[in-house]
Amino acid sequence: MTQTQTAPETKTAKNWFKGRSELGLSALLAALGVLVLVDTAAMTTDFTQRGPVGPKTVPTVVGVLLLVVAAxxxxxxLRGGRGESETGEDVDPSAPSDWRTVLLLSAAFLSNAVLIKIIGFPLSGMILFWGCAYALGSRNTVRDPLIAAVLSVVTYVAFNNLLGVPLPGGPLMGVL
Known part of the structure; x- marks a missing residue:
């Protein structure tokens, strides 16, 4: 074999993955499925199971489905299928990133994380919802804080009182 005969073979092997980037996603899904199944197998059940469906059922089904989807x-x-590019949004890929929006959204999320233990979820959630609306372009100074307050209180009541997921109430603890 001469050098000219081996060069195209190397180039073909090198470019084999070029049009198959979805295989990376498939590998990630398979790894996630295996992780879920291993964690489910290691799960201990220290309580009496009532009925045929136990705490391992749903994670096992999710792990198996992840493996099936990956395969x-x-x-x-490998049969030549390709994912279609997103055409639903009106996005200009050549436009620069909007770092102001990213930074404002990050500030809203970080302020929620810092303030949730101090002032409670209803108030920190209101800051989060209003901050996200402001970062994404809404500038109504009356409507936005009102909607944010309603969303925050409804979310707090739904999780804390209806679902039994305790959230810090802060100064509003006795009111709600």
């Missing part, structure tokens, strides 16, 4: 995706990609 189906890999098969489709």
């Amino acid at each position: 189906l995706l890999a098969r489709d990609v």
Whole structure:
């Protein structure tokens, strides 16, 4: 063999993955499925199970479905299938990033994380919802804080009182 005969073979092997980037997603899904199944197998059940469906059922089904989806995706990609590019949004890929919006959203999320233990979820959630609306372009100074307050209180009541997921109430603890 001469050097000219081996060069195209190397180039072909090198470019084999170029049109098959979905195989990376398939590998990630498979790894996640294996992780879920391993964690489910290691799960201890220290309580009496009532009925045929126990605490391992749903994670096992999710892990198996992740493996099935990974295998189906890999098969489709290896048969020449390709994912379609997103055409639903009106996005200009050549436009620069909007770092102001990213920083404002980050500030809203970080302020929620810092303030939730101090002032409670209803108030920190209101700051989060209003901050996100402001960062995304809404400038109504009366409507936005009102909607944020309603969303925050409804979310707090739904999780804390209806679902039994305790959230810090802060100064509003006795009121709600």
